[in-house]
Structures are given as structure tokens and as C-alpha cells.
Amino acid sequence: xxxxxxTQPGMFVQEKEAVTLDCTYDTSDPSYGLFWYKQPSSGEMxxxxxxxxxxxxxxxxxxxxxxxxxxxxxxxLVISASxxxxxxxxxxxxxxxxxxxxxxxxxxxxxxVKP
Amino acid sequence: DTEVTQTPKHLVMGMTNKKSLKCExxxxxxxxxxxxxKAKKPPELMFVYSYEKLSINExxxxxxxxxxxxxxxxxxxxHALQPEDSAxxxxxxxxxxxxxxxYFGPGTxxxxx
Numbered sequence: 001x002x003x004x005x006x007t008q009p010g011m012f013v014q015e016k017e018a019v020t021l022d023c024t025y026d027t028s029d030p031s032y033g034l035f036w037y038k039q040p041s042s043g044e045m046x047x048x049x050x051x052x053x054x055x056x057x058x059x060x061x062x063x064x065x066x067x068x069x070x071x072x073x074x075x076x077l078v079i080s081a082s083x084x085x086x087x088x089x090x091x092x093x094x095x096x097x098x099x100x101x102x103x104x105x106x107x108x109x110x111x112x113v114k115p
Numbered sequence: 116d117t118e119v120t121q122t123p124k125h126l127v128m129g130m131t132n133k134k135s136l137k138c139e140x141x142x143x144x145x146x147x148x149x150x151x152x153k154a155k156k157p158p159e160l161m162f163v164y165s166y167e168k169l170s171i172n173e174x175x176x177x178x179x180x181x182x183x184x185x186x187x188x189x190x191x192x193x194h195a196l197q198p199e200d201s202a203x204x205x206x207x208x209x210x211x212x213x214x215x216x217x218y219f220g221p222g223t224x225x226x227x228x
Binding site for chain 2: 037044100108
């Protein structure tokens, strides 16, 4: 069965520090994609970063990087130099190959950045 | 440009009302989605349109009726809703590139009284 697990319901981080949000996944498909989305209290789901199952290098987008460990089936999001505006809910999601792009979401992690 | 727009931002309706949610994208994406999201939960897939045809209906009650008039526009018609249908309704469109990333709109917050 396809599954995404986020074990941290809530996280706190001090402003300007780095934080890692955990995500593990379960799939038997050889082809899949992993995504992270940010959802502020306003509600919009903002795409942050993508990692394909065949990508050799970890994805990076500005202050966001994805620590992809395929053998461990983990895809942790690292946010460097946290800012107050990073306070939000973060969802890890997986797209199965050939599934019309349908996403399976984890339960989310609520990140709070302290000044 | 990765913008998906949704109107209205907020909607309050009675259980006997008929209303519609609108979603628009001009990125040339050919797949569009409706999701329902309750507070503190992940989004739940409702409908998928691919090339303007309904390809997935996740057993959604008939009081929700989707429509895709053209490749840029997606509507969700609401009729005789229940208070438990109050939620954030998100629209997304999917990139045709290798990542097939879904880009979401800002959502419509719906309250059914």
C-alpha cells in the first residue's frame, strides 16, 4: 500500500536556525515523485520542492533542500536560516508513476518559528 | 507563471442554496483537480479532469457536481450541501513536465449553515 508518514505533528525552531522535517514513504513502484508543500494559515498550498525517484542528486530550491535517502525511503525537508514567515503547515506528498499524477499526502507538520 | 486562481475566497451558504466555485489556470495544464480539506487534515481528492474529461470521481456525493467547460476553467457546482461539507476547497492543475507537479490555488473557504 502507498503511504506517506510524517511523525512530527508540531515543531519549533529559533529564527535563523535550520530545521529538518521528517517524511518517510512506502511504495513498491519503481517510479515515483516526492513533493513538499507549505500551507500558511491563509490556506494556499505552496509547492516548495520536488524529488524524482531516479534523481541521483538531492533537490535544492533556495533555502529548501530535500534529503533523499532511497534505501531508507525517507525524504526529509531541510529549511536553512528559518524566517518568521516559514511558520506554516508542511505536507509531504508522493506521486505514483502512471497514476494521473495523483498525490498521497502525509498528515503534515506544523512548524512554528520563534523570534 | 504558476498561478491558479479561485473565486470566491469565502462563501457562506444555506443548505437549500445553489452556488458555484470557480477555478482558472492559464499555464496550459491539461489536468485539473478538486480537493476538500478539513481543518488540520491533509487535502482529500474529490475529482480529476484530464483533457476536459472527468477521469476520477472519488465517490463524492452528487450534491457536488464538477464541470470543465474548457482546458483553463474548472467549476464545482454545489447544491443542498450539509454543514459537514464546510471546508476549504482547493483547486490544482498539473504540470505536463517530468515532475508532474500540482500547483494549487488559494482555495475557497466554504461555510454551510
